[in-house]
Amino acid sequence: MTDLWTFETAETMDLTGFDVEAADGSIGKIDEATYETGAACVVVDTGFWIFGKKRMIPAGAITEIDLDQRTARVNLTKDQIKSAPDYDEALRDDVTYRDQVSDYYRTY
Numbered sequence: 001m002t003d004l005w006t007f008e009t010a011e012t013m014d015l016t017g018f019d020v021e022a023a024d025g026s027i028g029k030i031d032e033a034t035y036e037t038g039a040a041c042v043v044v045d046t047g048f049w050i051f052g053k054k055r056m057i058p059a060g061a062i063t064e065i066d067l068d069q070r071t072a073r074v075n076l077t078k079d080q081i082k083s084a085p086d087y088d089e090a091l092r093d094d095v096t097y098r099d100q101v102s103d104y105y106r107t108y
Helices: 080-081 095-106
Strands: 019-022 026-032 041-045 054-059 063-065 069-072
Touching: 019 080, 026 080, 054 095
Parallel strands: 019 069
Antiparallel strands: 019 026, 026 041, 041 054, 063 069
């Protein structure tokens, strides 16, 4: 990931509802997407796969957006996403929380 919190694609459409494909299969759907410069991310609802948990994934992890299939592919495995910090909507813009999420994803 070159810039963790920046979309590498030129796409700026609403990604809400797109399926998310990890490197090893489907992981859930995008519940929310943000596009702030240097702070862009998607919030993925993992559904039953991780007991209804949500994960914030930095935009830089998205490698491809397929408009026809309404799919976003990420360069992470299901286990990497499963092991990520729990998403906390109240802390989404908190610097300390973002640093924790950044530190986790920078290892991949």
